[in-house]
Amino acid sequence: MVASRESNSNPGRIPALGLRFLALIVISILLMYFDNRDSHLNAVRSSIGAAVYPLRVIVDAPARVWSWFGESTTSRNDLQLELARLKAERLLTNARLQKLNALEAENARLRAMLDAREQVRDRTRVAEIMSVDANPYDHSLVIDVGTQDGVMNGQALVDADGVIGQVIEAGLMTSQAMLISDTDHALPVEVNRNGLRTIVVGTGTIDSLELPFVVNNADIQVGDLLVTSGLGGAFPAGYPVAVVDSVTRIPYEAYADVTAKPAASLGQVREVLLIFPAAEVSSGE
Amino acid sequence: MSRDRASRRLPVILSFIFGLMLTIMPLPDSVDAFRPDWIAMLVIFWAMQLPRTWSVGTAWIVGIILDVSQGTLLGQHALALCCVAFVTVRFHLLMRVFPIVQLTATVFPILAIYQFLLFWINGVAGVNAPSVAYWGPVISSTVLWPIVVSILSGMRYRNRPGH
Numbered sequence: 541m542v543a544s545r546e547s548n549s550n551p552g553r554i555p556a557l558g559l560r561f562l563a564l565i566v567i568s569i570l571l572m573y574f575d576n577r578d579s580h581l582n583a584v585r586s587s588i589g590a591a592v593y594p595l596r597v598i599v600d601a602p603a604r605v606w607s608w609f610g611e612s613t614t615s616r617n618d619l620q621l622e623l624a625r626l627k628a629e630r631l632l633t634n635a636r637l638q639k640l641n642a643l644e645a646e647n648a649r650l651r652a653m654l655d656a657r658e659q660v661r662d663r664t665r666v667a668e669i670m671s672v673d674a675n676p677y678d679h680s681l682v683i684d685v686g687t688q689d690g691v692m693n694g695q696a697l698v699d700a701d702g703v704i705g706q707v708i709e710a711g712l713m714t715s716q717a718m719l720i721s722d723t724d725h726a727l728p729v730e731v732n733r734n735g736l737r738t739i740v741v742g743t744g745t746i747d748s749l750e751l752p753f754v755v756n757n758a759d760i761q762v763g764d765l766l767v768t769s770g771l772g773g774a775f776p777a778g779y780p781v782a783v784v785d786s787v788t789r790i791p792y793e794a795y796a797d798v799t800a801k802p803a804a805s806l807g808q809v810r811e812v813l814l815i816f817p818a819a820e821v822s823s824g825e
Numbered sequence: 826m827s828r829d830r831a832s833r834r835l836p837v838i839l840s841f842i843f844g845l846m847l848t849i850m851p852l853p854d855s856v857d858a859f860r861p862d863w864i865a866m867l868v869i870f871w872a873m874q875l876p877r878t879w880s881v882g883t884a885w886i887v888g889i890i891l892d893v894s895q896g897t898l899l900g901q902h903a904l905a906l907c908c909v910a911f912v913t914v915r916f917h918l919l920m921r922v923f924p925i926v927q928l929t930a931t932v933f934p935i936l937a938i939y940q941f942l943l944f945w946i947n948g949v950a951g952v953n954a955p956s957v958a959y960w961g962p963v964i965s966s967t968v969l970w971p972i973v974v975s976i977l978s979g980m981r982y983r984n985r986p987g988h
Contacts, residue, residue, distance in 0.1 A: 557880065557881065557911070560880075560881050561881045561907060564903070564904075565907060567885075568885070568888075568903045568907065569900065570900075572899065572946065572950065576950045576951075585893055585899065588890060589893050591890075592849075592890060592893060595849065596894075599849055599850050671849055672851045678896070716896050
């Protein structure tokens with residue numbers, strides 16, 4: 541009697557622990573297998589993601605309040621300085637814009653002459669970065685727009701200076717994007733100077749990219765601007781990606797050792813532009 | 826009874842929500858490599874204190890949420906946390922009577938196993954990830970463990986009915 545009571549109330553025994561543990565392990569392994577093989581589980585992901593969304597907002601709140609506080613307490617002097625700077629910048633930009641308008645008109649004329657379709661400006665949308673991935677070797681970030689804003693997988697992200705990355709998982713209200721510096725990211729580019737086509741691959745460090753497939757005798761030099769070639773399909777052509785910062789030609793090797801610095805400041809952006817592919821461009825070219 | 830249960834569950838759920846916030850909070854790159862495994866620490870603590878209510882099942886659900894919010898393979902953190910919970914529940918009677926130094930020394934290998942599982946799954950699934958950074962969280966979590974225990978114990982006993 542005493543013995544049975546003791547075994548019943550033995551606090552060390554948790555009923556069916558081993559069984560539950562095994563079942564959960566098997567479920568996890570199956571989940572991982574299917575998640576890795578194809579993307580059938582995206583619906584599950586985005587629904588759980590929607591449940592975590594409020595948490596992201598709360599986590600993001602202090603940073604938002606801080607930046608709002610910073611903006612609303614800037615001194616008059618600072619504001620005037622900034623205003624002057626912006627005015628000067630605007631003048632400069634306007635001057636450039638005039639030239640651009642003329643070029644655009646000329647371009648349209650030439651294209652019409654070539655019987656090509658008129659190139660439409662890409663439609664864009666501003667998105668805000670909500671968080672950066674916690675894993676330091678997985679360069680991805682979460683932005684505050686999702687499928688309900690028309691975001692889709694594979695869409696390009698740029699900032700004022702160049703390409704940042706692309707959307708890899710469009711959720712309902714937030715989406716996950718991979719940076720071009722991620723080791724899994726490759727991007728078809730061309731050298732702006734001579735049109736040499738190659739591929740830029742992320743290195744896992746935020747301020748460096750590499751070009752693993754540049755043949756030893758290719759015409760590429762330090763300072764060359766790399767722009768998207770549009771050949772991969774995901775990115776529209778002509779956006780700056782990186783500037784070549786070192787070229788090492790190794791004798792007896794097939795490929796030169798070329799690295800480049802991203803044009804966009806990948807670690808500092810807060811707002812990004814999402815580019816919606818224009819239908820006319822893709823069907824016309 | 827139901828009020829009794831609710832008042833016992835609330836601190837656990839709150840601690841997990843707070844842990845999740847700390848886990849997804851953006852940090853500068855240099856500090857990020859040493860971000861403690863808050864969720865793993867919480868799983869160890871609660872599985873040790875209340876193994877009947879919070880063990881492998883809870884660990885698995887929290888793991889799935891972690892997978893989604895971190896964008897890792899669905900089931901990766903779930904599996905690793907499940908193992909953490911299992912080991913902890915197995916040894917919870919011992920761990921409860923350990924003095925804090927010995928407890929910390931026990932938690933260290935559990936966290937190391939956790940990080941190793943995450944790293945190993947990455948390797949099997951072919952996800953690129955250098956191994957060095959995986960030791961940062963283990964070290965920082967072990968260092969912070971005594972503090973976390975004292976905070977959580979306070980939380981637990983204050984909310985305990987009858988006290």
